[in-house]
Amino acid sequence: MTPRRNFVKTAALGAIGGAFLNRSPLASAATPSPKNLRDQPGVKLAIATICCDGFGNENFEPTFRIAPAAGYKNIEFNCWYPNTLTPEGLRSIARRCQQHGLRPISVQGNSFGDGKAPDVSHKLWCMQAAVILGCSRVKFTGTKRGTNGGLAAVINTLKEIAPAAEEMGLLVCVENHAGNNLENIDDYEEIFAAIDSSNVGLCLDTGHFDGAGVRISEVIERFHSRTVHIDLKDCETFGTYKTVRFGEGITDLHGAIQALIGHGYQGYLVIEQAPPIVPESLQEDLAKAYQIFKQYETEESD
Numbered sequence: 001m002t003p004r005r006n007f008v009k010t011a012a013l014g015a016i017g018g019a020f021l022n023r024s025p026l027a028s029a030a031t032p033s034p035k036n037l038r039d040q041p042g043v044k045l046a047i048a049t050i051c052c053d054g055f056g057n058e059n060f061e062p063t064f065r066i067a068p069a070a071g072y073k074n075i076e077f078n079c080w081y082p083n084t085l086t087p088e089g090l091r092s093i094a095r096r097c098q099q100h101g102l103r104p105i106s107v108q109g110n111s112f113g114d115g116k117a118p119d120v121s122h123k124l125w126c127m128q129a130a131v132i133l134g135c136s137r138v139k140f141t142g143t144k145r146g147t148n149g150g151l152a153a154v155i156n157t158l159k160e161i162a163p164a165a166e167e168m169g170l171l172v173c174v175e176n177h178a179g180n181n182l183e184n185i186d187d188y189e190e191i192f193a194a195i196d197s198s199n200v201g202l203c204l205d206t207g208h209f210d211g212a213g214v215r216i217s218e219v220i221e222r223f224h225s226r227t228v229h230i231d232l233k234d235c236e237t238f239g240t241y242k243t244v245r246f247g248e249g250i251t252d253l254h255g256a257i258q259a260l261i262g263h264g265y266q267g268y269l270v271i272e273q274a275p276p277i278v279p280e281s282l283q284e285d286l287a288k289a290y291q292i293f294k295q296y297e298t299e300e301s302d
Contacts (some may be wrong), residue, residue: 034199034228036169038136039264042298046074046105048231048272053287058082060093066086068100070286071294076139076270083123085109087111090132096239097133098286106130106137106229107269112181113143115153120160127161127170137229137268138165139203141174144162151181155194162197173203173229177210178241183226185214192226201226204260205272207233211241224263228257231272232293243273246289257296269293 037258047070052063060077067075074248076098082090097104113119123140130138142154158172165172171213174191182191189204202219202225209216220227234249236242246253257269271289278285 013242015120030286034169034171034201035166037171037195037199039229041105041268042266043261043288044074044105044268045072045293045297046076046268046270047072047290048076048108048270049078049287051103051273052065052269052282053078055080057083059083060096064096064100066286067282068102070283071290072271072286073101074103074105074268076108076137076147076268077104077133078108078128079126080108080110081226090129094133104133104135105295106135106138106139107133108175111141111143112148112154112157114148115156119153119156119157123157123161123172124164127168127172130170131168134167137171137173138152139175139229141175141177141203142183143182145179145183147181149191151187154181155191156193158191160194161269162200166197170199171228171235172200175203175208175216175229175231176205176212177208180208181213183208183214185219187222188219188226192223201228203227203229203231205231205233205257206253206256207231207235207243207249207252210235210238210249213239216252216256217259219261224265226267227260228269229267230260230265232257232289233273239253246273246286246292253293253299257293261296269296 002293047067049060049063052066053060063075077093093104107126107130110121124214126138136270161172174182180265202223204219206216209219232253233243234251236249238250
């Protein structure tokens with residue numbers, strides 16, 4: 001066993017006695033296997049383009065400049081603008097990834113809408129974009145709580161796209177946000193009661209659960225077998241959503257990661273420290289984040 005693999009095993013087992021791994025019979029249930037999934041990455045570190053680009057339409061230029069210099073190879077593309085999802089836009093992403101030695105791992109599209117045809121069509125195209133880029137994951141969150149048909153509309157869209165996800169070999173990662181239709185444990189209870197596809201799972205956003213006043217340990221106990229993607233953020237205070245640099249907040253990131261690895265998690269740890277961005281220290285901050293979390297990566301299989 002390599003030192004890195006040994007560390008991951010030791011760290012995960014060491015967490016068993018902690019609050020994150022208070023196992024119940026429900027928490028011990030076997031993890032379902034997604035259908036036709038093309039990759040099993042072990043545990044890999046990635047970065048979301050929002051960390052470098054912010055919320056503006058920068059055509060990912062800052063990402064292609066900053067992410068490789070900070071040590072990242074795996075990129076989640078926040079495709080929120082029309083030009084990022086056109087055929088030429090996707091070709092540009094693929095071309096530049098090849099030039100810079102980067103790997104697209106996920107496409108995040110705009111939030112779930114009203115559950116009607118345009119919303120379903122948008123999600124299906126994001127899924128096709130992921131296939132074009134060689135990704136096996138798409139990610140979506142909701143809108144402000146109570147808007148666009150609420151949770152019922154999210155579930156309606158998920159019901160429509162889940163069979164396509166199985167056919168295409170994709171994971172649909174449903175991300176929580178504070179103040180959102182996707183916010184708390186009850187929301188995900190309802191989703192997974194309605195959607196039994198193992199290709200639909202939770203994207204666990206650490207900062208947004210802390211910001212919403214939801215205990216991450218309880219989320220992991222209930223949904224570890226449905227957690228397919230992890231977004232890493234540090235939140236300043238519990239119950240109020242405001243992100244800070246890693247290590248400056250209250251989010252127990254290492255406890256959460258170790259607990260999920262202890263439950264057999266395989267997938268990406270995505271650095272998604274949202275703006276405000278401090279341009280003067282951005283590359284340094286992201287490089288520090290890489291150093292903090294790279295210990296959890298398993299070695300390459302090839």
